[in-house]
Amino acid sequence: MSLTIQMLGTGSAFAKHYYNNNALLDSGEGKLLIDCGTTASLALHQMGVPLPDIGAILITHIHADHVGGLEEFGFQMNILHRRKPLLYIAEPLIHPLWEHTLKGGMSQQGMIDKLEDVFEVNVITPGVPTTLVSGIQVELIPTRHIPGKNSYSIFINDRLFYSADMVFDPDLLHHLVHERGCRSILHEVQLQGAGEVHTTLDELLSLAPSLQERIHLMHYSDDMEQFREKAGVMSFLEQQRVYQLTELERAE
Numbered sequence: 001m002s003l004t005i006q007m008l009g010t011g012s013a014f015a016k017h018y019y020n021n022n023a024l025l026d027s028g029e030g031k032l033l034i035d036c037g038t039t040a041s042l043a044l045h046q047m048g049v050p051l052p053d054i055g056a057i058l059i060t061h062i063h064a065d066h067v068g069g070l071e072e073f074g075f076q077m078n079i080l081h082r083r084k085p086l087l088y089i090a091e092p093l094i095h096p097l098w099e100h101t102l103k104g105g106m107s108q109q110g111m112i113d114k115l116e117d118v119f120e121v122n123v124i125t126p127g128v129p130t131t132l133v134s135g136i137q138v139e140l141i142p143t144r145h146i147p148g149k150n151s152y153s154i155f156i157n158d159r160l161f162y163s164a165d166m167v168f169d170p171d172l173l174h175h176l177v178h179e180r181g182c183r184s185i186l187h188e189v190q191l192q193g194a195g196e197v198h199t200t201l202d203e204l205l206s207l208a209p210s211l212q213e214r215i216h217l218m219h220y221s222d223d224m225e226q227f228r229e230k231a232g233v234m235s236f237l238e239q240q241r242v243y244q245l246t247e248l249e250r251a252e
């Protein structure tokens with residue numbers, strides 16, 4: 001079964017040339033949206049993907065470029081299409097997503113007072129591989145991002161690592177590639193400055209060639225074009241281009 005990946009956007013939280021770093025995976029039997037940031041519905045509109053075509057949404061963490069579009073997504077699906085979207089989420093994210101992000105805009109007396117009133121919420125347990133839509137299995141891997149905030153990267157179909165926003169974790173990347181058969185890595189990158197909450201390009205350049213050649217960069221700032229040469233064998237993902245998973249994998 002072939003899997004395609006299309007980034008709705010490849011931008012950092014502050015990028016203006018690129019939409020929010022969210023991804024659409026399509027197994028041919030179902031579509032999974034990874035994160036739903038503020039720009040998600042506009043990007044999906046430009047891609048010609050109607051919201052009801054999306055089988056499920058998976059959330060990595062609570063920042064607007066990853067969850068800021070859920071209010072519109074939820075309202076559109078409930079009001080225009082009369083159904084609740086399927087939302088996969090780790091249990092620790094449910095409370096902050098509702099209480100700190102969505103409640104202000106979505107609550108409605110006697111109608112909506114919790115996340116489950118708008119979304120079909122399915123709790124997903126980190127470390128347990130779970131099929132979310134036909135042909136797409138994910139395993140959440142807790143990774144560090146902001147102190148005190150939970151964040152989960154994703155190992156997909158036992159072959160693709162999709163980083164959430166995360167600080168550099170070379171041991172995890174090494175483990176996934178050399179012990180778990182990971183063939184390609186979609187990794188967030190911070191191009192300039194110290195990586196206090198993200199992974200810098202300099203940090204990724206310190207990895208062994210066997211890891212770097214599997215890495216495709218995303219979540220980058222507007223000055224990305226200046227860094228193509230510096231990134232060496234690591235390539236920058238293009239937003240809204242459809243990639244076959246096999247295209248992103250290095251020939252063994």
Ligand SMILES: Nc1ccn([C@@H]2O[C@@H]3COP(=O)(O)O[C@H]3[C@H]2O)c(=O)n1
Nearest residue numbers: 012013014063064065146165196197
């Ligand atoms: N301690 C923090 C917290 C946040 N930030 C910036 O805010 C953005 C929120 O979305 P993000 O995509 O995680 O990127 C974060 C940083 O740019 C940051 O740089 N340092």
Ligand SMILES: [Zn+2]
Nearest residue numbers: 013063065165
């Ligand atoms: Zn982000």
Ligand SMILES: [Zn+2]
Nearest residue numbers: 061063145165
């Ligand atoms: Zn973040």
